[in-house]
Amino acid sequence: MAPPVRSVLPVVLLGCGGVGRHLLRHIVSCRPLHANQGVAIRVVGVADSSSLLVADLHSNGLDDALLTDLCAAKSAGSPLSSLLSRGQCQIFNNPEARTKVIDTASVLGKTTGLVLVDCSATYDTVGMLKDAVDCGCCVVLANKKPLTCTYEDFEKLVSNFRRIRFESTVGAGLPVIASVSRILSxxxxxxxxxxxxxxxxxxxxxxxxxxxxxxxxxxxxxxxxxxxxxxxxxxxxxxxxxxxxxxxxxxxxxxxxxxxxxxxxxxxxxxxxxxxxxxxxxxxxxxxxxxxxxxxxxxxxxxxxxxxxxxxxxxxxxxxxxxxxxxxxxxxxxxxxxxxxxxxxxxxxxxxxxxxxxxxxxxxxxxxxAGNDTTAAGVLADIVDLQDLFHKTD
Structure with a gap:
């Protein structure tokens, strides 16, 4: 019998390319492992370069079957909107999608908490990430670019070091960032x-x-x-x-x-x-x-x-x-x-x-x-590492 769920981590994923899709597959396949650890990861939104797919309010996030279909659809080059017929979700197109991400961060950041995961390969997410930090959200990065913008942006993103994880930005899944941080500490x-x-x-x-x-x-x-x-x-x-x-x-x-x-x-x-x-x-x-x-x-x-x-x-x-x-x-x-x-x-x-x-x-x-699979595994480990900052909600 699995232990009771102690930590629920709502996640919004930015970027569903190779790394993003592997991450979603890892989340689904690791459900039994995480259940034994008392951890539940709920994917409440997934965004690509043009739109955002979000779970309906009062749901437990996008279900695993939908996440699996999403990966298949994106691999085949289909838009996120092709999944609307499945129900339990809504679609928002840019620039409304960006506003919706910030709204979600604002609401969940003050209640259950939120992990905003950036697996994109663009500088365009910097504004959303900084807004998420202001809302008290956690941030996990595979995307290196936000941390290499201005030094002021870097300082902002790492201002609460416990709430940001970016191991996969250097060496995919290798513990380079963690090792450097531990030595310095x-x-x-x-x-x-x-x-x-x-x-x-x-x-x-x-x-x-x-x-x-x-x-x-x-x-x-x-x-x-x-x-x-x-x-x-x-x-x-x-x-x-x-x-x-x-x-x-x-x-x-x-x-x-x-x-x-x-x-x-x-x-x-x-x-x-x-x-x-x-x-x-x-x-x-x-x-x-x-x-x-x-x-x-x-x-x-x-x-x-x-x-x-x-x-x-x-x-x-x-x-x-x-x-x-x-x-x-x-x-x-x-x-x-x-x-x-x-x-x-x-x-x-x-x-x-x-x-x-x-x-x-x-x-x-x-x-x-390097490699999508290795990088995604590192991202998932970063997400799970934040579990003690979240608590179960009814």
Whole structure:
């Protein structure tokens, strides 16, 4: 017999792309586990880029069958409105949808509480998130962009640190944020953080060692769900830079994206302002094959490998390609370590944290660092971690 429900967490999800859909599936499949923990997660609203689907008032949220159908509908490219025939829900279109999210946050924030979960990939949610914070709501982020806006926005979002969780913004499900926070809370100053913060680029770099073409590897990474919707967000180094900025700000650096030296793997003429994502995948990527191949070969002739590395130290950050010895810790990092066991390549991240206590032997966090499933699992863990802030309501 399951224990009584102690904590009910109402959730509004922003973004039902790959990570958002995996999150909803995880919530449904983990019902028995959470029931044994005395926790109930109620999804009361789901928003995509154009509309918001919300549960009817006085309901217990969108039921699991509807959530399953929602995932199938969005995977097939159908709008949220296609689910209206199921009943028990209402649809609001932008800009009314944004107002409804804020209204929901205002009402639930003062009564039962609310967890606003951002699994989108846009800066457009910053205003809603800040409003939710003002309403006393909790915030869980997989979306890195809100934390990399102005420093004032960052301060606002983390002003009540117990009510925000953003583990999945750095290293997918790896406990990087938690580890940094725990070290800092202990009074142990962190002097530097070094590592491969992008499981995606880690996968790309290690696959290149096997002689594969850059364009083929990037397309494979996208098909596996390792890249952002536009792979250039990874290849530009901006995804790594955002993670670096989040970590640097946690260390107390009051810096902005403009303060980070970032090396892009493609030229400006192949950027988002010059061509669409579709054109880049079809004709732009192949233009990079020769130059990347030459860099890989040049490194190999010296007994080195290429790794996309981030270094946070002092008052700044550096992000870009580096040649490293094959037998170094980062050089040995392979994005396809488990290919023999699973027949499925994975993306691996490695983060080294140096502090007074971890100076000669750094704290190392390593594991799968990308993928919708892994990221969604990290988001769900963040949601459950907030359970003690909620109580059961009749």
């Amino acid at each position: 202990s009074g142990d100053p962190i002097s530097r953080i070094v590592g491969s913060l992008s499981g995606t680029l880690g996968y790309v770099m290690s696959e290149l060692e096997d002689g594969k073409r850059f364009s083929e590897v990037v397309k494979a990474a996208k098909s596996l769900g390792y890249t952002e919707p536009d792979p250039r967000d990874d290849l530009s180094g901006m995804d790594v830079a955002r993670k670096a900025l989040i970590l640097a700000r946690l260390l107390g650096q009051q810096i902005s994206m403009e303060d980070i030296n970032v090396e892009s793997l493609y030229p400006r003429e192949l950027g988002p302002d010059a061509m669409s994502t579709k054109d880049f995948l079809e004709s732009g990527l192949v233009q990079l094959d020769k130059s990347i191949e030459e860099r890989v070969k040049a490194a190999s002739l010296k007994g080195n490998v290429l790794r996309y590395v981030c270094k946070i130290e002092g008052k700044g950050c550096q992000v870009g390609l580096q040649e490293l010895p094959k037998n170094s810790a980062l050089g040995r990092l392979r994005g396809s370590d488990n290919v023999v066991k699973t027949k499925q390549p994975t993306s691996v991240s490695r983060v080294e944290i140096y502090s007074r206590c971890y100076e000669s032997a750094p704290l190392v966090i390593q594991g799968a660092g």
